[in-house]
Amino acid sequence: MDRQKDLVDVNLTSIMEFVLLGFFDIPNLQMFLFVTFFFVYVITLMGNGIIIFITGTDNALQTPMYFFLSNFSFLEICYVSVTLPRMLVNLWTQKRHISLFACATQMSFVFTFGNIECLLLTVMAYDRYVAICNPLQYPLVMNHKVCVQLVAACWITSAPIEIGQTCQIFSLPFCRSNQINHFFCDIPPILKLACGDTFLSEMLLFTIAVVFIMIPFLLIPGSYSQITSTILKLPSARGKAKAFSTCSSHVMVVTLFFGTAVIAYLRPKSKHSSRMDKFLSLFYTLVTPMFNPLIHSLRNKDVLMALRKLVP
Template sequence: MEHQKHLPDVNLTSLVEFFLLGFSDIPHLQMFLFGIFFFAYVIILMGNGMIILVTRVDKALQTPMYFFVANYSFLEICYVSITIPKMLMNLWTQKRNISLFECATQMCFSLILGGMECLLLAVMAYDRYVAICNPLHYPLVMNHRVCIQLVAGSWITGIPIHIGQTCETFSLPFCGSNQINHFFCDIPPIFKLACGDTFVNEMSLYILVVLFITVPFLLILGSYGKVISTILKLPSATSRAKAFSTCSSHLMVVALFFGSGIITYFQPKSKHSSGRDRFLSLFYTIVVPMFNPMIYTLRNKDVMVALRKLL
């Protein structure tokens, strides 16, 4: 907390930098947190990198489902690399400053990659829907060209919207403190530093959340409603168990990622708690990417067999 007291309060009309407070309220745990997050980052890079490698080299995994899983793993690596390295640097050096341009860039890329992740999870749910509900048409519907188009659409859709949202956020008038009570530049803590009325900005954020979180989430729920209904009609208990096993991995990732995202972004500025926001943000920036490889490998016999072959 001592470090927090000495950080400058400035008039942000001539802003050049922010200070990311991160976990400065627990100074005695800085090196411990550095070790934990560094270990998590290495696990995320190695685990997701292993999924990308094994799905590329094993012919048995050259299917649409694993094509989407590999893209999702690559997206996770990109997503965590936007926030964790800066957080580790702040924990190690205790400097905590971040330039205006760097903060805006970090926010923009985290929004773009977070939106892509929501859309890609919806695409993966659609893939499972077609595979289980229309198995005879699956090779025709989910051909290689369609898979590439779906992934490209997930990557490209929303880029101009997220850039616009970032520009709108940083065009707000700021005054008083330049201390961001978070470990990365996210929209809710930036709103707290703004002067005047942020109603229009909050409304645009809610529209963004509806488009990129709520709509994909509802599509996923609809897809899995149909999937579960179809699975329950299967005559063989073995077939039902295998189908549920394939879908449950994806549902676990969806529940963790969308749950924390919806709670974080669907609150008005006055209701945001800094401690709770940081805790929820840890879920979609560290916990989900770290457990993603474990969920998709330990619960998947095909991937485990491919890993044994590779090793």
């Protein structure tokens, strides 16, 4: 009788919670990974926090470009905080269980913040386009009210869609293994555990990836082709260098984030592998947020000057 009760409990547990395997396949490096990811988290929080602070307090940085950069840095803090703390706990305790509700919540936030990042990077490209291609209209077109509305639209557009997608995925029956071969609740590895028809979920994932990743990814090069054409027509070499320097930081972040996101979610299903999925996910969830402040600081004289003011 007791054995039957234990089996019922095990089956109930397997339905009510998942196991995030993370980097279980390299057991000898668990502590090394913990220390590495801990420092990544601290650097990400400090770097993006400093960007938010200086863009909010330095009068020279009270422009639309730095308003968007500040919001982007805040988003990066939110994005990395959805996955890294739990991953650190899992590495430290080696207890990888996550409840069904916690898994769904994490998935919803990860993809909401990811979609917002795609849209915000597109808005930042549009801001550079207006500033360089239509400088006389820039103060009128990109006034503070418009900037706030654009940022708000990024958040409002993404959240309901991802909540709906998460509800649709977690309405599926999960009667196979409860082990997710990933370090966070990502959609592809979770769909592998569903025993129902996942065609609708896969099509929904692909459609949202096209709308939030592929379309913005195509719009940004379109903006920069116009920007490049305008810059090349400038008579001053110094003006060209300054314009290119202003845009280069954004281009680097776009390339790093979109490059890995496109490969992760728009490559054929047959090309998916757990190891590659985890590797790509590390780039757009951890590496980009960590390098964002560094990229914008080293290639921006205004930010460097504001940073120097913080050092007595």
